[in-house]
Amino acid sequence: xxxxxxxxxNISCQDRxxxxxxxxxxxxxxxxxxxxxxxxxxxxxxxxxxxxxxxFILDGDHVRQGLNRDLGFxxxxxxxxxxxxxxxxxxMADAGLIVITALISPFRREREMARQLVSNERxxxxxxDTPLALCETRDPKGLYKKARSGQLPNMTGISSPYEIPENxxxxxxxxxxSVEEGVQMLLKRIIQ
Amino acid sequence: xxxxxxxxxNISCQDRxxxxxxxxxxxxxxxxxxxxxxxxxxxxxxxxxxxxxxxFILDGDHVRQGLNRDLGFxxxxxxxxxxxxxxxxxxMADAGLIVITALISPFRREREMARQLVSNERxxxxxxDTPLALCETRDPKGLYKKARSGQLPNMTGISSPYEIPENxxxxxxxxxxSVEEGVQMLLKRIIQ
Numbered sequence: 541x542x543x544x545x546x547x548x549x550n551i552s553c554q555d556r557x558x559x560x561x562x563x564x565x566x567x568x569x570x571x572x573x574x575x576x577x578x579x580x581x582x583x584x585x586x587x588x589x590x591x592x593x594x595x596f597i598l599d600g601d602h603v604r605q606g607l608n609r610d611l612g613f614x615x616x617x618x619x620x621x622x623x624x625x626x627x628x629x630x631x632m633a634d635a636g637l638i639v640i641t642a643l644i645s646p647f648r649r650e651r652e653m654a655r656q657l658v659s660n661e662r663x664x665x666x667x668x669d670t671p672l673a674l675c676e677t678r679d680p681k682g683l684y685k686k687a688r689s690g691q692l693p694n695m696t697g698i699s700s701p702y703e704i705p706e707n708x709x710x711x712x713x714x715x716x717x718s719v720e721e722g723v724q725m726l727l728k729r730i731i732q
Numbered sequence: 733x734x735x736x737x738x739x740x741x742n743i744s745c746q747d748r749x750x751x752x753x754x755x756x757x758x759x760x761x762x763x764x765x766x767x768x769x770x771x772x773x774x775x776x777x778x779x780x781x782x783x784x785x786x787x788f789i790l791d792g793d794h795v796r797q798g799l800n801r802d803l804g805f806x807x808x809x810x811x812x813x814x815x816x817x818x819x820x821x822x823x824m825a826d827a828g829l830i831v832i833t834a835l836i837s838p839f840r841r842e843r844e845m846a847r848q849l850v851s852n853e854r855x856x857x858x859x860x861d862t863p864l865a866l867c868e869t870r871d872p873k874g875l876y877k878k879a880r881s882g883q884l885p886n887m888t889g890i891s892s893p894y895e896i897p898e899n900x901x902x903x904x905x906x907x908x909x910s911v912e913e914g915v916q917m918l919l920k921r922i923i924q
Binding site: 548549550551582589599620624642 | 820
C-alpha cells in the first residue's frame, strides 16, 4: 500500500522467544459448538502455564465483544471475524506467545487463510472431533435448542455446514478421551 | 450481544503478570509524522527488553498491512484503525505484555477511546512534542513534501488537524532531548 513505510525495530520475534524460553505458536482449535474447544483450551493453557510457558486464549465470543463487536453473523462477517483473529494471533505469536484460539471456524478456506497468515511452521490445527448428537446433548449455550426450533439461522451443524478438517495437525476425540488425556496428547506435540 | 457466552478461563492477567514479573501496560505514543514516535518506541523496547520485560510494538504502518489492511484514510476508517489497535493493545496487555503503540492518533476523542478501552490504570499516553517545522525537515517518509505539493489529502499537520494532548502522562521534547534522555525518562515512569 502506498505511503506505508515499515520502520525497522530491533527486538525480533527470535529475541522474544529466547526471553520466553519457547517458540511463539498458534494452537487453532476447531469444532462444533459444544464440542469442547473452550474446555480443552482452558485445560491446555493451565498445563502450559504451570510449565512456565507464556500463553493467551483468544476466545471467539470474547473477541466478538471487543475487537469484532462491529461484526454480525453473515458469511462475510464470519470470514472477517476469522481473518482478524488470525491476524491478531499472528501478532501475538510474533510477541512470543503461545496463542490458543477457540472458534468453531467451520470452513476449510478460512482455516487455511489463518494458517497462511500465521505461517505453516507456527500454526497447529486441532480438530475437536465430537459427534453432533453429543454436542447437542451438552448444548452448553442452549443454541442447538434454539436452532432446532428455528430461532437461530446459520447454526453450524444444523442450518450451516461444518467442513471437517482434512489434514488437521492433531485430532481430539472427546467422546473417548478425557480432557486430561487430550491435554497430555497436545502437550507432547506442542512442547516436545 | 445475544448468543455470546463468555467462557471462564482459569489463567488470569494477574497470573501472567506474576510469571512475567511486571504489569501489562499500553504505552501510547502520539505525535506528528516524523516526530520520532517509532524511533522512541524502538529505543524504549530495547531498554525494556534488556531489563527482561516482555514487550511488543504495534506500529501503525505495520498493522495497516495486516489486521487493518481493509481500512483506508477516511475519517471513519482512521477511527476504526485506532479502535482496533486499542482493542488489540488491550488483549496484549491482558496477556501481560508492555505494548508500545506508535501512531499519529491526532484526535483527542480517539486517544480517549483507546484509554477507556484499555483502562486508565494500564494506559500511558506519551506525547512526542516535536514542532511541525522540524518534522517537515526530517520528513522520513517524504509525506510532507507530497502534502505541500497537494498530492496528499488528510495529512496531519498540513491538511488535517493534530489535536495536542491536554493531559498526556508523559511529554518528550525531541527538539531538546536526545533519544537516550527520552528513554531514561520513560523508563523511570514505566518501571519505577
